[in-house]
Amino acid sequence: MMITEIEDYFTKGCGRCDRFDTPDCSAARWAQGLAELRRICLGTGLDEAVKWGHPCNVRNGRNIAIFGAFRDNFRLTFFKAALLKDPHGVLETQGPNSHTPETIRFSDHGDVVAKEPIICAYLDEAIGYADAGIKPVKVVREVPIPDELIEALDADPELAEAFAALTPGRQKSYAFNLGQAKQSATRTARIIKFRDKIIAGKGAQER
16 A cells, blocks of 8 residues: 655655565665755755655645656656756656656766756746746647646656556546546545556456
């Protein structure tokens, strides 16, 4: 079960796999670098929340950036990254199915401190857009995807790859199901419940 308390991530991990709360957990491996990222993000005045089992940095309820830890790297991924100018060319796409460079990857704890001025500048830029209510131009997709699912896919590379591999019909089944929910919180809760199905390549109504 995914964590709900922010401190649990930094001491135990996200709760998504059987490496949770073990020395082999990716969050434990990259604890030093993640702590530095946390310090930097909090230093910009962002608040913390747990979303999709990961620390998410928010500004007045708007998602700004989210942490991720993997076996060979850890990451800071920006929401609404299409707005960022990226003058230093540090942003990368999360995978082959991602069209927008949105992630800064780190493969060494020292990388965070070395890139601290760049990270701060990008966070400040993202915060400025959030405060001004500026959003990227929406890309017209064959399958209309709710904003909550787009954010979940941005935050979860494994989920994004699995969703992209679904047939258009299965993708539409999730878009339709989520679209029936009136509340954003309900859509987010459904996405969490749907995750295993999407990873398994199933549609919303399949068992």
